Amino acid sequence: MSLSSRTAAVRRTAAAALAAALLATLAACGDSDSDGDDSDTGAKSTESATGAPKADLTVLAASSLTDVFKTAGAAYEKENPGTKVTFSFAGSQELAAQVQQGAPADALVTADTKTMDGLKADTGTPTVIAKNRLVIATGEGNPEKIENLKDLADTNLKVVLAAPEVPVGRYGEQVLDAQKIEVKPVSEEPNVRAVLSKVELGEADAGIVYKTDAATATDKVDAIEIPDAQNAVAEYPAATLKTSEHAEAAAAFVAWLSTPEAQKLLQDAGFQQP
Structure with missing residues (x-):
């Protein structure tokens, strides 16, 4: 065999060996995908288009985020094919208890910074994604002609509030105390949606809820504005959970909540900018 022939044969052999090595590497990467490996190699092959x-993420979220987060979750899944976001909604104090008990979840969004601050050992650094205000919810048409916070002191009215350990209950107590208004509620509920439900069903004449919650039931309740000078600002911090098995994906979702797309959804639902 001539020198040029031997050289060509060597080149063909080397090329075949290189091709075999590349195929073996790709096969290994494919195995990582099927196993859901979160290593650097696997992470690259399991990324969404964005x-x-x-x-599959589980997000613990305050009850007042129920409607907007269902919309936001669908938008996020559409933007990130292959990712599924499941929400568990409850009062922030209930969510905190779940985290402390080790409930399997990836991220947490509360309706106040106090609750989140109490979970520093369990979360990443929180980011405020939205703000909210309080309103007085009454039956449709405001049959009792309630005009302001002082009217809630009328003992002939059935007023329902959230329990003091619930963020909206604490905010409500704060604004009432600041105006030196004493209200004796007929019940104290575990979350803001329970307060709203009582008013919707006619079991209460009025209740203090978030503006965004009242906006979800405009066909059943009226919202009486509380002046800013008498109101309280609710802040909604979001954070990853340190026990998450999908740390990078959880961080990506929490970061997305501050993007223009997510912020538009929140503001369209009546939330204020953070």
Whole structure:
């Protein structure tokens, strides 16, 4: 065999060996995908089109976020094919208890910074994603002609509030105390949606809820504005949970909540900018 022939044969052999090595590497990467490996190699092959790692995420979220987060979750899943976001809604104090008890979840969004601050050992650094205000919810048409906070002191009215350990209950107590108004509620509820439900069903004449919650039931309740000088500002911090098995994907979702797309959804629902 001539020198040129031997050289060509060597080149063909080397090329075949290189091709075999590349195929073996790709096969290994494929195995990582099927196993859901979150290593650097696997993470690259399990990213969505936007670069966020694919995962099934569980997000614990305050009750007042129920409607907007269902919309936001669908938008996020559409933007990140292969990712599924499941929400668990409850009062922030209930969510905190779930975190402390080790409930499997990836991220947390509360309706106040106090609750989140109490979970520093369990969360990443929180980011405020939205703000909210209080209103007085009454039956449709405001049959009792309630005009302001002082009217809630009328003992002939059935007023329902959230329990003091619930963020909206604490905010309500704060604004009432500031105006030196004493209200004796007929019940104290575990979350803001329970307060709203009582008013919707006619079991209460009025209740203090978030502006965004009242906006979800405009066909059943009226919202009486509380002046800013008498109101309280609710802040909604979001954070990843340190026990998450999908840390990168959870961080990507929390970061997305501050993007223009997510902020528009929140503001369209009546939330204020953070």
